Amino acid sequence: MRVLIVEDSDTLRESLELGLSGEGFAVDSAADGLSGLKLARSNPYDVLVLDLLLPELDGLNLLVQLRDKPDRPLVLILTARDGVEDRVKGLNAGADDYLVKPFAFAELLARVHALVRRRYQERSPQVRVGELCVDVLARRAQLGGSLIDLSSREYQLLEYLVLRRGQIVTREEIEDHIYGVNRLPASNAVDSAVCIVRAKLGAFGRSLIRTKRGQGYVLEEPGA
Amino acid sequence: MKSIRGFLMRTLLGGAAAVIAAMCLAVYLLAADSLEAQFDRNLADRVQGFASVLFQVEDKVDFEFSEELMPEYADAETPAFFELWRDGQGVLERSPSLGKADLAVPFDASSDPRCWSAALPDGRQGRFVAQRVEVHHLYPEEGPDRPQAARLLVVVARGQEELAAAHHGLLLRCVVFAALLLGLIALIAWTAVERALEPARRLASRLDAIDVYALPETFDAGPLPRELAPVAEKADALIRRVDGALQRERRTVADIAHELRTPISEILTTAEVALRNRQDSGLARKALSTVRNVTWRMGGSISTLLRLARLEMGSESFERESVNVGAIVDEILRSLGSLAQERELRVENRIPVGARVDGDAEALRIIASNLLGNALYYSPPRGRVACSIDGTPLGWRFMVENDTDNLAARDLGALTEPFWRKDRSRTDRNRSGLGLALSNALAQRIGLQLGFELVGSRLRASLSNEAGALILPVDAALSPIARDSA
Numbered sequence: 202m203r204v205l206i207v208e209d210s211d212t213l214r215e216s217l218e219l220g221l222s223g224e225g226f227a228v229d230s231a232a233d234g235l236s237g238l239k240l241a242r243s244n245p246y247d248v249l250v251l252d253l254l255l256p257e258l259d260g261l262n263l264l265v266q267l268r269d270k271p272d273r274p275l276v277l278i279l280t281a282r283d284g285v286e287d288r289v290k291g292l293n294a295g296a297d298d299y300l301v302k303p304f305a306f307a308e309l310l311a312r313v314h315a316l317v318r319r320r321y322q323e324r325s326p327q328v329r330v331g332e333l334c335v336d337v338l339a340r341r342a343q344l345g346g347s348l349i350d351l352s353s354r355e356y357q358l359l360e361y362l363v364l365r366r367g368q369i370v371t372r373e374e375i376e377d378h379i380y381g382v383n384r385l386p387a388s389n390a391v392d393s394a395v396c397i398v399r400a401k402l403g404a405f406g407r408s409l410i411r412t413k414r415g416q417g418y419v420l421e422e423p424g425a
Numbered sequence: 426m427k428s429i430r431g432f433l434m435r436t437l438l439g440g441a442a443a444v445i446a447a448m449c450l451a452v453y454l455l456a457a458d459s460l461e462a463q464f465d466r467n468l469a470d471r472v473q474g475f476a477s478v479l480f481q482v483e484d485k486v487d488f489e490f491s492e493e494l495m496p497e498y499a500d501a502e503t504p505a506f507f508e509l510w511r512d513g514q515g516v517l518e519r520s521p522s523l524g525k526a527d528l529a530v531p532f533d534a535s536s537d538p539r540c541w542s543a544a545l546p547d548g549r550q551g552r553f554v555a556q557r558v559e560v561h562h563l564y565p566e567e568g569p570d571r572p573q574a575a576r577l578l579v580v581v582a583r584g585q586e587e588l589a590a591a592h593h594g595l596l597l598r599c600v601v602f603a604a605l606l607l608g609l610i611a612l613i614a615w616t617a618v619e620r621a622l623e624p625a626r627r628l629a630s631r632l633d634a635i636d637v638y639a640l641p642e643t644f645d646a647g648p649l650p651r652e653l654a655p656v657a658e659k660a661d662a663l664i665r666r667v668d669g670a671l672q673r674e675r676r677t678v679a680d681i682a683h684e685l686r687t688p689i690s691e692i693l694t695t696a697e698v699a700l701r702n703r704q705d706s707g708l709a710r711k712a713l714s715t716v717r718n719v720t721w722r723m724g725g726s727i728s729t730l731l732r733l734a735r736l737e738m739g740s741e742s743f744e745r746e747s748v749n750v751g752a753i754v755d756e757i758l759r760s761l762g763s764l765a766q767e768r769e770l771r772v773e774n775r776i777p778v779g780a781r782v783d784g785d786a787e788a789l790r791i792i793a794s795n796l797l798g799n800a801l802y803y804s805p806p807r808g809r810v811a812c813s814i815d816g817t818p819l820g821w822r823f824m825v826e827n828d829t830d831n832l833a834a835r836d837l838g839a840l841t842e843p844f845w846r847k848d849r850s851r852t853d854r855n856r857s858g859l860g861l862a863l864s865n866a867l868a869q870r871i872g873l874q875l876g877f878e879l880v881g882s883r884l885r886a887s888l889s890n891e892a893g894a895l896i897l898p899v900d901a902a903l904s905p906i907a908r909d910s911a
Contacts, residue, residue, distance in 0.1 A: 212691040212715050219708070220698035256848060281686035303689040306697035 202317045202361065203378045205246040205274065206230040207237030207263065209255050217250065220306050221313065225340050225353050225360075227379050234258025241267055245377045246274035248316045250309070253280040253291065264294040275316040279304070314338055321364035328363050331422040332405060335363045349401050354379060358394045362410060362420035371417040429625075430618050437614040438607065445606050449599040456595050464588045468554035469538040472579045475507060476558040484572045486511060486560050488518045497583070498522050505583035506545065512557075512576045522547075528580045531555050545582055550589075553582040624649050625656075632660060640668040673842070680844035684726060684858070688719045695719075722857075729859040733843065736866040743785035743871050747896070750789060750823065751780035754812060757794050761801050768806045775813040779898030782814075782821055782890065788867040792875070793823070795860035796886045800827035802856065814895060821895035823888040832884055837877045841865035 204226045208214040214230050221228045229244065231237035234255040241249055241263070249267075253260035260278065267273050275297040280287070283301040291299050297319070298312050314337060318326065326338040332345045342349045342359055351359065357379040362370060372391045395418055399406040408423035426432045480487045488509065492498070497505040504522030510530060511517045519527070526546045531539060534555040545551035560575040628646055635641065644664050646657035692715075699705075699712035735741050754776050758765075765772050782789075800810045808828035815822050831847055839845045844858040861875075868875040868888060876887045 210687050210691055212719060213687065213694055216691065216694040216698050216712075216715075220694065220701065223698065223702055281683045281690075283682075283686075302686040303693050306694050306701075309694075 202247045202357070203227040203229070203245065204248045204250060204313060205237065205240055205244070206250045207232075207234065207241075207255065207260070208250070208252045208279065209233060210252075217306075217309075220310070224310055225357050226313070227357070232256075234260065234263045238263050238266055241274065242270060245272060245374070247320050247378065248313050249274040249276045250279050250313070251276055251296070253278060253282055253287070261290060261294045264291075264296060268295050275320050277309075277312055277316060279309070311338075317364075323364065328366075330363055330366055330409065330420065333363070333402070333409060335360055337364075344402060344405060351398070351401060355394060355398050355401070358391075359398050362418065366420045366422075369413050369416050369419045374417070430622060433618045433621075434611070434614060437618075438611055441610040441614075442603075442607055445603045445610075449603045453595055453599045457592050460588060460591045460595070464552060464585075465538070465540040465554060468540065468552060468581050468583065469556065471505075471507070471581045472538060472554055472556045472558065475509065475579050475581070476560075476577075479509075479558070479560045479577065480563040481560040481572070481575050482563045484575070486517060486575045486577065487563075490518065492521065500524070503549070503584050503586060504547075505581070506551075507579065507581045510578040510580070512578065517577060528553065528582055530578060530580050532578065534578060542585070543582075545584060549584045549586070551582045551584050552588065553580060555580045621650075624653050628653060628657060628660070635664065637667075637671070640664055640671070677843050680858075681730065684844055685723065688723045691719045692716050726857045726859060729857060729863055730843070733859070733863055733866055736863075736870050739870070741870065743788060745783055746786060747781050748784050748786045748789050749779065750782050750793070750814065751776045751778040753786070753790050754793055754797070757790070757797050758812075761797060764801050765810070768801065768804070768808075770801060770804055770807070771809045772801070773809065773811040775811065776823075777898050780814055781896040782823075783893045784873070784890070785871050788871050792864040792867055792873075792888060793825075795864045796825040796888070799860060800825050800884075800886070804828050805830050816895045816897075817889065817891070820890040820893045822890075825886045826880070826883050828882060829879070829884040830882065832879065834879055837879065840877050841875065 202225075204221050206214055206217050206221070206228060208217065208230070209232050211232065214232060218228045218230050229240055229246070231240055235257040237249075237251070237255070238258060240246075251260045251263065255263070258266075260280070264276060267276075276295060277298045277300060278291045278296045279300050279302065280291070281302045288299045297316055300309060300312060314326065318324070318337065323337075326336060328335045328337065334343045336342070337360060340356055340360075342351060342356065358375060361375060361378050375391045395410060395412075399410050402409060405423070410418055410420050413419055475488075478489050480489075490498075498507060498520035500522050504520070506520050506523050506528055508519045508523060508528045508530065509517040510532075516527070523546060528546070529543060531541075534557055536557045536559075538554050538556040540552065540554045542550065542552050555578060557576055557578050560577060562574065628649065631644075631646055635644070641664070644657065644661040646653075646660070649657055695712045695715045699709050702708050732741075754774060755778055758772060758774055764770075797810075797812060800812075804810055804827040810825070810827045812823070812825045814824070836847060841861045841864070843862040845862075846856070846858050865875045872890065872892070874887075874889050874891070876889070878885050878887070
């Protein structure tokens, strides 16, 4: 899943980037409102973690300007402003969640996961497709009750395909959601990763993830 | 004055008592005088009474005294006395009460009654009257043989018991009247004072009802007497000041909370992320370094806040000495040289190194450092920063000017508020937003005024002293030094 952090505190932004990357998110960041708006407009983020008091363009204005973007990310406001009025303003401007500083990183992570689930209309953190069970909180996948050994990138790919199960997912969309803007993948990286994941899923995997020639990939329960 | 009621009651009753006492004394004296005059008239009438019962036949004077008619002259317990002296012949008659004694007789008395007080023969205090009278002829035919009318000196005396009793009664009435009058005045005064103090109590009650967390926009004291209107006006002004101070305090507390939230988040997140990656020792070291830096920065802000609080409480003491402000400015500008160079600023220092003012060296250093630091930091690149010091009619004025491209006149009042920054995002962690607040508090404590004004596109900070001398070195006084650096 891809997250954009717009936060003017260098220390906090770097820590969040590091922490969320460590949790398997593809993370981009911006130190001011204008850069953040530019990134948010040009990339398909799942979640936007947004500070309110930002140089150049404040968070509320950024939200308003992002409102018209189709498929805009879900927004978690992360701010030191704790007044009810501030929360109301933020939520009314289009935010989906509001977290006041100081916060526990675990809580922020849980909220980001909840937003991701909401984005893909999942109620439970455990998503089942036939014998495959993906736990997005624990970041692990099981096949028939056995843990599948996946690298971080492979897990990200599987999780994204599972969350978009039944839909054709293009290579570009996969790249956009599992790689940040600063880490452009090699031209066949997605195809290689899909092959590896399929192989790790065995015979079930080959029927689970199918290639749609010229379009991309689709993950759906065999026989569906 | 411990109590208005006590003071008014004491003053009113004291004054009333003095007036009543004087009035009663005057009445008493007048009445006593009148009583005495009446007493004397009564004695004089008695003399006339004696004169009317004296008859002269030939050369002999007859006196028809009757104890029945004049029982008071008999030898009673408290008798009256009389004595009749015929000129040149001695005592003609004396009252039985005198026995063989004589009254003190003023032989020079005239035909007008003369009254005096003296001891009576029986030892009592008495009142005397003496008058010369001419005796009537029993046969008053005129003729050359008619003897010359006899002249007698009549002396009458009686005890003053009745007069003293009348005096005593009069005095008693005066005292009772005065006491009653004073009591009545006390009652009226008490009622008047209570009614006069009622608006003050009402005012106190309205003040007491004010909720400090919801101060009214204007203080409604209700209808008040003219004398209390200024108190209500001052109370209203005080409420405005308290409201302003509370709002400033709330803003400051909110600002402090806001200022601390981000660094605390930085520490927390850095620590939590490091803990999630325990095996990464490089990350742990970086996290510790970040935590140290952020904590250090927070500590600096907290120290400044504590110092501001101490300054507001007046618990810091300052020296008064001759301070080489020129040397201080020179030293500060040297330490800021790299910043000036980096931002390509033109810095003009017009303060001679030997320029001296009276004040606290450390406080002046902090203020000058903040003013110059801000000027260099916030001036647009390639701008101009200038500092100077001038003598004024009563003191001196230290000025720092810099170019500004984002300040408006409405911002000037907020410059000395803690944590105020033009950039609301407060992204710049190198500036705490407390420097000018600290400078302003220091300036106030050492008797200086810190002010700001916009002169075109330049911000001018002035630190002035209205009662202190500026001492310039002799050569500098003649031609001020300007040391420019770029």
